[in-house]
Amino acid sequence: MDTSDSSVRSGDEHGPAHRLIPGAARSPVILHVPHGSRTITPGVRAGIVLDDAALERELDLITDAHTQELAERAARAAPVTPWRFVNARSRLVVDPERFPDEREEMRAVGMGAVYTRTTHRAPLRAEPPWDEDALLARYFEPYAQAMTRAVADRIAATGRAVIIDVHSYPSRALPYELHGSGPRPPVCLGTDPFHTPAALLAHAREAFAPLGEVGLNTPFAGTYVPLRYYGEDPRVTALMLELRRDVYLDEPVTPHEGLAAAAAALADLVRQA
Ligand SMILES: [Zn+2]
Numbered sequence: 001m002d003t004s005d006s007s008v009r010s011g012d013e014h015g016p017a018h019r020l021i022p023g024a025a026r027s028p029v030i031l032h033v034p035h036g037s038r039t040i041t042p043g044v045r046a047g048i049v050l051d052d053a054a055l056e057r058e059l060d061l062i063t064d065a066h067t068q069e070l071a072e073r074a075a076r077a078a079p080v081t082p083w084r085f086v087n088a089r090s091r092l093v094v095d096p097e098r099f100p101d102e103r104e105e106m107r108a109v110g111m112g113a114v115y116t117r118t119t120h121r122a123p124l125r126a127e128p129p130w131d132e133d134a135l136l137a138r139y140f141e142p143y144a145q146a147m148t149r150a151v152a153d154r155i156a157a158t159g160r161a162v163i164i165d166v167h168s169y170p171s172r173a174l175p176y177e178l179h180g181s182g183p184r185p186p187v188c189l190g191t192d193p194f195h196t197p198a199a200l201l202a203h204a205r206e207a208f209a210p211l212g213e214v215g216l217n218t219p220f221a222g223t224y225v226p227l228r229y230y231g232e233d234p235r236v237t238a239l240m241l242e243l244r245r246d247v248y249l250d251e252p253v254t255p256h257e258g259l260a261a262a263a264a265a266l267a268d269l270v271r272q273a
Contacts, residue, residue, distance in 0.1 A: 012041050017093075018143050020150050021084040023075065028158040029082035029273050030150055031075065031266075032165045032224060035091045036067035044093050047131045049123055060252035061119045062091060064168040066259065070248070071166050073263035078270040082164075085150050087143065091115075092124070094140040096147070097165075097224045109176050113140050119174040148226040155235055162200070162273045165190070165224045165240040166266070171251060173219065182219045186212030186247045190223045190240030194231050200239055200273060207269035211247055211262060237273075241266065 011017055023029070038059045040048070050058060071084050087096060092115060098104050100113040110117025114132045116125045129135070154161035169188065173180030187208040191201060201216075208214050223240035245251045248258040 012043070012138070014039060014041050015088070017087070017089050017139055018096075018146060019084075019086045019088055020146065021075075021086065023081040023083035025157055027080045027082050028154050028160045029080075029162045029164060029270050030154060031071040031082050031084045031270070032147070032163055033064075033067050033071050033084065033086045034096050034165070034224070035062075035064035035087065035167055037086075037088050037090050038063050039088060040090050040093055044089075044131070044135065047125050047129055047135075048092065049125060050118070058118050058124070059090065059092070061170065061174060063253070064166075065245070065249060065253040066255050067166050067168055069255070070243075070259060070263055070266060073260070074266035074270060077263060077267035080271070082270045083150065083154065085147055089139060094135050094143070096140060096143045100136055100140055105178065109178065111176060117176065119176045121175050144226060148228050151226055151229060151236060160235045160237065163223070163225060163236065163238040164266075164269065164273065165238065167220070167241060168243045168245045168248070169220060171244050171246045177219060179219050179221070183215055184219055184244060185215030186244045187214045188218060188220055188240075188242035188244070189214060189216055190221050190242060191217060192223050192225065192238060194234070195225050195236060195238040196223065197237055200237055203272040204239055204241070204269050207272065208241075208265045211243075211258075211265055241269075 068086055075082050094113050098113040104112045114129050114135050116127045118124050151161045189204050205214050220242045223238040225236055225238050229236040248262045250256055
């Protein structure tokens with residue numbers, strides 16, 4: 001099974017831009033961690049107009065801090081080890097979950113695949129970014145291809161794939177949020193009408209209940225499925241976890257004891273998925 005070629009090809013001076021960390025051959029589950037990294041290479045940094053202090057503050061707000069660790073702990077605790085697909089670059093490089101074109105509603109606030117605005121709607125890059133095409137070619141497209149292949153591999157090995165998208169969100173709404181006025185429960189589950197079966201959602205509700213109230217699609221909705229499969233292949237099921245950050249962090253970025261409980265809950269979902 002091929003697990004590393006695309007990572008090598010899409011790397012930069014800091015190494016692979018994303019990693020597929022193998023799980024058990026019989027596991028259909030991929031824990032997808034797109035927003036946990038703060039890494040921005042110097043060449044990409046050059047296209048960002050913030051000074052260093054402002055960039056650090058923006059990374060505090062935009063990064064789903066310690067979600068890699070959350071997924072790693074859950075993987076270790078699960079009786080059958082899930083696979084992990086981890087973005088090793090900041091979402092300020094590219095956001096792999098956004099559509100790279102006009103389909104993306106977040107383009108309205110400068111947060112398509114290549115962000116041009118901060119969480120407070122201040123300038124982040126030139127509009128349009130001078131390096132947008134290069135960023136999409138170097139980071140966005142290889143990531144999408146590698147994730148598609150990871151899903152294909154799980155289907156080939158197990159007959160299905162279960163994508164659990166691992167995110168967190170700030171307890172107080174940021175100005176960029178398009179749906180920030182809705183409820184902000186401790187656990188938000190994002191679902192898709194085609195790809196989230198009732199049983200997967202029921203398992204998730206049960207697994208995350210120990211963390212507090214579980215809400216659906218508020219304040220963030222939907223879940224990530226590679227375009228090749230999206231709306232087409234029912235063997236690919238998916239669910240997004242958006243954990244409110246105060247559940248496991250002293251915001252913005254310092255983990256507290258809630259991280260262990262969150263990892264146990266995620267492991268419980270993996271076990272049932
Ligand atoms: Zn996220």
